Amino acid sequence: MTALAHLPTSTRPPAPPPVRRGRHRLLPYLLLLPGAAWLLVFFALPLLQLAAASLYDPAGSLSTGYAMTWAVGNYPDAVQAYWPQFSRSFLYAGIALVIALLMGYPLAYAIAQKAGRWKHLLLVAVVAPMFTSFLVRTLAWKTILSDSGALVGLLRDVHLLGPDGRLLATPAAVVLGLTYNFLPFLVLPLYASLERLDPRLLEAASDLYASPLRAFARVTLPLSLPGLTAGTLLFFIPATGDYINAELLGTPNEYMVGNVIDSAFLVRLDYPQGAALSFLLMAAILAIVFVYLRKAGTEEVL
Amino acid sequence: MRSPLRTLTRRGLLTGTVGSAALLATAGALAGCGTKGAQQTEAGCTSDDLSATEKKLTFSNWPQYMDTDEKERSKRPTLDAFVAASGIQVAYTEDVNDNNEFFGKIRNQLAGCQSTGRDIMVLTDWMAARVIRLGWAQKLDPAKMPNVAANLLPSLRGRSFDTDNRLAIPWQSGLAGLAYNAKVTREIRTVDELLTRSDLKGKVTVLSEMRDTMGLLLQAGGHDPANFTPAQFDDALAKLKKAVDSKQIRRFTGNDYAPDLAKGDIAACIGWSGDVIQLGFEDEKIKFVVPESGVMLWSDNVLVPNKATHKANAEALINHYYDPAVAAKLAAFVNYICPVQGAQAEMEKIDPDLAKNPLIFPDDAMLAKSKVFMALDEQREKEYETKFQQILGA
Numbered sequence: 001m002t003a004l005a006h007l008p009t010s011t012r013p014p015a016p017p018p019v020r021r022g023r024h025r026l027l028p029y030l031l032l033l034p035g036a037a038w039l040l041v042f043f044a045l046p047l048l049q050l051a052a053a054s055l056y057d058p059a060g061s062l063s064t065g066y067a068m069t070w071a072v073g074n075y076p077d078a079v080q081a082y083w084p085q086f087s088r089s090f091l092y093a094g095i096a097l098v099i100a101l102l103m104g105y106p107l108a109y110a111i112a113q114k115a116g117r118w119k120h121l122l123l124v125a126v127v128a129p130m131f132t133s134f135l136v137r138t139l140a141w142k143t144i145l146s147d148s149g150a151l152v153g154l155l156r157d158v159h160l161l162g163p164d165g166r167l168l169a170t171p172a173a174v175v176l177g178l179t180y181n182f183l184p185f186l187v188l189p190l191y192a193s194l195e196r197l198d199p200r201l202l203e204a205a206s207d208l209y210a211s212p213l214r215a216f217a218r219v220t221l222p223l224s225l226p227g228l229t230a231g232t233l234l235f236f237i238p239a240t241g242d243y244i245n246a247e248l249l250g251t252p253n254e255y256m257v258g259n260v261i262d263s264a265f266l267v268r269l270d271y272p273q274g275a276a277l278s279f280l281l282m283a284a285i286l287a288i289v290f291v292y293l294r295k296a297g298t299e300e301v302l
Numbered sequence: 303m304r305s306p307l308r309t310l311t312r313r314g315l316l317t318g319t320v321g322s323a324a325l326l327a328t329a330g331a332l333a334g335c336g337t338k339g340a341q342q343t344e345a346g347c348t349s350d351d352l353s354a355t356e357k358k359l360t361f362s363n364w365p366q367y368m369d370t371d372e373k374e375r376s377k378r379p380t381l382d383a384f385v386a387a388s389g390i391q392v393a394y395t396e397d398v399n400d401n402n403e404f405f406g407k408i409r410n411q412l413a414g415c416q417s418t419g420r421d422i423m424v425l426t427d428w429m430a431a432r433v434i435r436l437g438w439a440q441k442l443d444p445a446k447m448p449n450v451a452a453n454l455l456p457s458l459r460g461r462s463f464d465t466d467n468r469l470a471i472p473w474q475s476g477l478a479g480l481a482y483n484a485k486v487t488r489e490i491r492t493v494d495e496l497l498t499r500s501d502l503k504g505k506v507t508v509l510s511e512m513r514d515t516m517g518l519l520l521q522a523g524g525h526d527p528a529n530f531t532p533a534q535f536d537d538a539l540a541k542l543k544k545a546v547d548s549k550q551i552r553r554f555t556g557n558d559y560a561p562d563l564a565k566g567d568i569a570a571c572i573g574w575s576g577d578v579i580q581l582g583f584e585d586e587k588i589k590f591v592v593p594e595s596g597v598m599l600w601s602d603n604v605l606v607p608n609k610a611t612h613k614a615n616a617e618a619l620i621n622h623y624y625d626p627a628v629a630a631k632l633a634a635f636v637n638y639i640c641p642v643q644g645a646q647a648e649m650e651k652i653d654p655d656l657a658k659n660p661l662i663f664p665d666d667a668m669l670a671k672s673k674v675f676m677a678l679d680e681q682r683e684k685e686y687e688t689k690f691q692q693i694l695g696a
């Protein structure tokens with residue numbers, strides 16, 4: 001490749017004169033401009049405003065206004081009041097991630113390596129649910145898991161559920177909802193990684209007397225690591241902050257930190273607390289992502 | 303390992319300087335933040351009325367709160383009649399789906415005394431009370447609304463947040479009471495049964511609207527929701543907490559309890575009369591119950607926000623809808639409680655069955671049992687709402 005790339009340059013006249021270099025240097029920045037402006041207006045500024053709001057005087061109110069008093073105490077107060085919901089978010093997202101990995105990895109592998117001419121159809125099947133709204137899909141789960149529905153009836157008949165047992169409004173329903181809703185975010189990057197996997201490498205591994213399990217651990221898994229890392233992050237981050245699943249499929253006992261932030265901003269009108277919680281959630285996720293990327297050590301993801 | 307004492311390079315110095323400057327700038331920007339009070343006064347935020355020259359009106363309402371023609375859905379007979387009679391063009395939008403969400407939509411404009419682009423908005427009692435408390439609503443002229451003075455239901459007059467009936471005029475009212483699905487459970491008559499009966503465990507929902515749920519619980523505890531003390535509130539809240547802790551209560555809901563009740567996933571709940579009537583039309587096993595201890599009466603109210611420039615047009619529209627004949631046509635479509643006296647007699651001509659329905663035209667006995675939740679000041683509202691949300695898990 002490199003040899004080919006050198007070919008044209010050697011036959012062409014030398015690089016353009018230095019006078020025009022200024023414009024060429026500016027070009028990448030000009031191309032960056034729309035994206036950067038977008039991020040500044042819709043991400044950086046709101047973030048700054050959120051940071052400010054989290055330090056407002058908690059004694060303020062909508063009618064009297066909020067004074068900026070650097071009230072750092074908002075943070076410990078928020079954690080103290082809502083640590084159960086906070087830890088529940090990470091717990092549920094973590095369990096959902098494990099389930100999604102157990103289902104998603106074989107699925108991505110099968111589509112990438114074994115599906116043959118069905119590959120595209122299967123990919124569409126993974127993506128197709130995303131064509132309808134997130135909300136509608138979650139509401140559909142309410143119907144599927146309904147107490148009087150066929151699924152619960154069947155589970156009761158085979159005594160997996162007690163006669164009064166239910167699926168809806170339980171932690172299991174929330175975790176299943178999270179798993180289902182974010183599964184494509186895990187499967188698609190994994191598929192992209194696994195699709196590039198050269199089957200000859202696996203043949204070579206087995207020629208060298210590697211058992212299938214060992215070949216998987218030493219060849220397939222390391223080569224799929226970039227997709228795995230990207231997929232787990234794309235799954236875990238939105239799943240942690242989600243509140244729709246807990247709201248629709250759970251009960252107050254399953255509420256996650258997203259539900260608390262929603263109520264702080266919209267119902268209780270406690271803006272400093274809502275902002276503090278949002279910031280804490282973001283910080284916690286960032287910390288986890290950094291530690292994870294350090295461990296996973298895949299620079300290709302970033 | 304890097305050596306702890308690094309030599310200062312030019313790049314290091316530059317990065318350090320730029321970094322510190324950015325940090326300082328951020329801190330400075332943060333310190334400059336803070337919000338001004340959202341409170342407005344009648345003198346501080348005046349609105350012009352251009353109704354005399356502009357025959358226009360922008361109307362924000364809840365979905366399915368206006369009668370539509372059976373054949374042509376885009377036609378709204380009572381509204382079209384108003385347009386034809388007055389010559390005022392009405393831009394009607396159904397963009398109020400949730401009080402809290404809608405408040406988020408209009409908060410910044412009204413806090414800064416700017417126009418929301420709406421002349422009429424329809425808000426539920428407690429949100430109307432908040433908007434009035436913040437000084438965000440314009441005072442209406444009773445002389446331009448003679449029908450309201452004549453026909454407003456007595457139990458909806460002089461409510462604590464609008465003692466003169468000049469700020470929030472009821473559009474439709476309703477009851478919050480008990481509902482059950484007779485296919486799944488036997489009859490339920492009291493709030494205590496709902497919260498403690500063991501055969502209902504895990505099959506009960508209550509409303510996430512604090513005033514409705516707590517109002518019913520206050521009444522069940524022998525207190526008056528229109529006038530109660532913080533201790534009485536805590537007493538009622540303890541009862542609710544017990545029911546949540548014992549897993550009697552399955553969820554806190556908005557309108558979404560309706561399909562679950564119809565399916566039988568929930569056996570009994572606290573619900574709204576209008577929803578339950580609608581369900582009852584499809585399945586007569588679904589019943590609304592007025593508990594012995596009393597029900598909550600709520601209204602969605604028409605308000606004219608600050609800086610709305612067509613107040614007189616809005617008053618003309620309100621007056622139109624307080625004509626009993628018009629009100630009856632609307633009530634026949636929406637099935638909530640009609641706040642207009644005399645509409646019952648008009649309804650006899652349209653649909654005698656509906657005219658007899660006590661959940662659309664409540665009798666005196668039922669009205670005597672109904673209470674409107676007291677208006678709260680900002681501090682109390684936040685305190686109660688926080689306590690209630692804590693039980694709710696958020």
